[in-house]
Amino acid sequence: MVWLVVGVLGIAALLVLRFAVEPAALPNRLQDLLTLSISVIVESLPFVILGILLSIVVQVWLPEGLLMRYLPRNPVARRFCISLFGIALPVCECGNVPLARGLIVGGFTVPESMTFLLAAPIINPITIITTHQAFGFDDGILVARIIGGLAIANIIGWLYSRHARPYELLTPKFAAECARAEGDDHHHSRWGKSLDIFVRESSAIMPALFIGALAAGAIQVLVPREVLVSLGSNPLWSVLAMMVLAFVIAVCSNVDAFFILPFASTFLPGSIVTFLVFGPIIDIKMLAMLRTTFTTRVLIQLTVMVGLLSALLGLVVNVVA
Amino acid sequence: MTRTSTDQFRRSFAWLVAVLLVLCAVFVALGYLQGPRLTDAQVDTQAVTSRSGQQLRLFANQPVAAVAADQITVTPDARVSVTTDGDVIAVQFDQPLHYATDYVVRVEGVHSISLPQTSTLEYRFTTSAPELFWLHRAQGADDQIVRTGLTGSDTTVVFASERIVEFAVVGRAIAVITVDGDDRTALQLVSLTDGAVETVPLPGPGTLSDLGASSAAFVLGVVFTPDGAQDEVLGGRQLLTLDLSAGRTFVPVEGLDGAPVAVADWRFVPGGTLLVAQSSEQTMLIADAAAPGIPTPLGKFAELVGFSSDGRTMVVRDVLGPISVNLQDAAQARIEPSPVQGVTPFVGQVVPLSDGGLVEKAAVPGAAGAFTVALVVDDGSAGRVLYTTPDGKGSIETFSLSPNEQFVIAEVVPDNESTVSDGYPQKPRSTSIRTVIIDLASGEIVKTLEGFEAQFAG
Incomplete structure (x- = not known):
């Protein structure tokens, strides 16, 4: 609860600072920092709240085991079906974090939840529509994004399914919450549980969003964009530059296609695909939010694996597209 | 475990x-x-045959280094210039391309801005076939505006009326001046899409003539002679423009004094909305139909002859003969026709070509020492006879060029001795008038039409 108040107060303070203080009174870089940070927060906040609400629906309001009942028993097919959940959920990556946490609490395994978490922001309908509006079917960018996102999510889901103790992948605090939820089912009314989950998830997610947005804004202010753009036509450096850009910019997957569209004439198409696949899964804001759920070791592994898979996807597109 | x-x-x-x-x-x-690859290309296969400066845009899969014109080969040959911007190579055709022709554009030695590996980008496209419209004045039946292609014999009547004076293709419509039983003219717009006919209200009682259409905009020009203005200069002939995209309001072209100008003749400059009008004092005035205002004078000449297809050169005439006027800098040069079979011809109508040559209607030495009227292609050093009427019995009335200069469109009367006028109050023509479409390069007659006013569209 304390963190929720801190998060809300932090956002409010940023907004007050941005709009109440005379812009000219602030140094340019600080103005840029505030604008960029607030834009990330404003862009993400509705989806975070929507994600928490969907998480509550999954944990509290859906009949127990409903989702499980219709999923295949074969683990690979099951994870593939879970990776398609995002098609019905117009929520970007920020909103999927609480929802993925809800899935774990609701009985999904950690790899299954992870598969959903990685695929959903890429194959959600708004992301697909905006990517199509931005690129159409040019250079196979849209197709590569969808197929690549699903492939990466399922490969990583498969990888972590080989882990013997998946609960060790979670932070001790979240693991404890999961354990508590298992034994605490009948102590509250549904509304009470919903409120409890909302407060708990908000407390966990909001500060992470707040800190992640500030970090994304700070890095954008400090790292000249020209440095990244100058690398655009090199097969390798363009891909790496786009991964760095995606990590730094931390733009929401629902609108990232429009953000990157102006770069399409100077960067290779594969590097654009890398940006569109890597960014929704791994960026500075997402790492801050994922840290509420997964251990640092897992986040490093995830970053390496998603980075390699995204880079490979981009390099392949560069050669064949 | x-x-x-x-x-x-x-x-x-x-x-x-x-x-x-x-x-x-x-x-x-x-x-x-790997060098750069072609991912997409855009070209307007219709516009590329009707206007110079049209582009083929080649999209590479990565930003490429600047491409020079000598890296580009076009088959069949065509002059091009090129610009490069990021991943786009824009190949600009300096002249309109031929109709219904397969083109291959190859760009060799293309490399990215960061790597030396080169590749060749190649794109093939086929230009569109044109539509031909002409006026067929039937004897004892309605007159017809007919559409056909350059090849084949299929024809479609797009408009028929009791008496059609003239018409002009404007966008996907045709504007037609008709005459009723009382010799009153009317302006009608015929949609080429659905055949709908609209009669355009005139600015007052009067007569329409000298209809023209911009080749680049939905704009018409027409001379309107108000009733009862016989005592005014040139009978009160006003040049009016009509922007069909903006409504149905006629706008008079102004003279140097800001008042509507009385015109002896006028034409649209090909490729835009500029027009040249000859005032009653024989001053050539250039005005923009899209931006009415005080026109610019180009000098006094006896006759407005025509324009090059690219709209850069105007041909006028004074008492000594034809003169070309560069419309960019108003520079004038007297046209000296090259000899045909060693004899300098007498030239009438002259149309300049964009490569510097001329097409002339000229009197050239005939078989028995007599002179015959012929169409002549003048390359600047010698004239080549392109067309004469069969047995030299007929006459060449007038001629024009297709927008891409691939064909000459000549109105001919096959036999002067048997010709009979159709007796129309405006633009009377011989009942036996024909239009022949002649390939400028080979002299081959590719089509003959029973009528006149043939116009290329598309």
Whole structure:
């Protein structure tokens, strides 16, 4: 609860600072920092709240085991079906974090939840529509994004399914919450549980969003964009530059296609695909939010694996597209 | 068991990382060995045959280094210039291309801005076939505006009326001046899409003549002679423009004094909305139908002859003969026709070509020492007879060029002795008038039409 108040107060303070203080009174870089940070927060906040609400629906309001009942028993097919959940959920990556946490609490395994978490922001309908509006079917960018996102999510889901103790992948605090939820089912009314989950998830997610947005804004202010753009036509450096850009910019997957569209004439198409696949899964804001759920070791592994898979996807597109 | 399983995850992770690193290395190497590739191309296959300066835009899969014109080959040959911007190579055709022709554009030695590997980009396209419209004045039946293609014999009547004076193709419509039983003229718009006919209200009682249409905008020009203005200069002939995209309001072209100008003749400059009008004092005035205002004078000349297809050169005439006027800088040069079979011809109508040559209607030496009227292609050093009427019995009334200068459109009367006028109050023509479409390069007659006012569209 304390963190929720801190998060809300932090956002409010940023907004007050941005709009109440005379812009000219602030140094340019600080103005840029505030604008960029607030834009990330404003862009993400509705989806975070929507994600928490969907998480509550999954944990509290859906009949127990409903989702499980219709999923295949074969683990690979099951994870593939879970990776398609995002098609019905117009929520970007920020909103999927609480929802993925809800899935774990609701009985999904950690790899299954992870598969959903990685695929959903890429194959959600708004992301697909905006990517199509931005690129159409040019250079196979849209197709590569969808197929690549699903492939990466399922490969990583498969990888972590080989882990013997998946609960060790979670932070001790979240693991404890999961354990508590298992034994605490009948102590509250549904509304009470919903409120409890909302407060708990908000407390966990909001500060992470707040800190992640500030970090994304700070890095954008400090790292000249020209440095990244100058690398655009090199097969390798363009891909790496786009991964760095995606990590730094931390733009929401629902609108990232429009953000990157102006770069399409100077960067290779594969590097654009890398940006569109890597960014929704791994960026500075997402790492801050994922840290509420997964251990640092897992986040490093995830970053390496998603980075390699995204880079490979981009390099392949560069050669064949 | 647990340790074994955890090791299994670590091994899987390590193997996966190793495999991905190898695959990445392979594709990085392939990327470095590969030059730019063509991912898309855009060209308007219709506009490219009717206007110069049209572009073929080649989209590479990566930003490319600047391409020079000598890296580009076009088959069949066409003059091009080129600009490069990021991943787009814009090949600009300096002249309109031929109709219904397969073109191959190759750009050699293309490389990215960061790597030296080169590649050749190649794109093939086929230009569109034109539509031909002409006026057929039937004897004892309605007159017809007919549409056909350059090849084949299929024809479609797009408009028929009791008496049609003239018409002009404007966008996907035709504007037609008709005459009723009382010799009153009317302006009608006929949609080429659905055949709908609209009568345009005139600015007052009067007569329409000298209809023209911009080739680049939905704009008409027409001379309107108000009733009862016979005592005014040139009978009160006002040049009016009508922007069909903006409504149905006629706008008079102004003279140097800001008042509507009385015109002896006028034409649209090909490729835009500029027009040249000859005032009652024989001053040539250039005005913009899209931006009415005080026109610019170009000098006094006896006759407005015509324009080059690219709209850069105007041909006028004074008492000594034809003169070309460069419309960019108003520079004038007297046209000296080259000899035909060693004899300098007497020239009438002259149309300049964009390559500097001329097409002339000229009197050239005939078989028995007599002179015959012929169409002559003048390359600047010698004239080549392109067309004469059969047996030299007929006459060439007038001629024009297709917008891409591929064809000459000549109105001919096959036999002067048997010709009979159709007796129309305006633009009377011989009842036997024909239009022949002649290939400028080969002199081959590709089509003959029973009528006149043939116009290329598309």
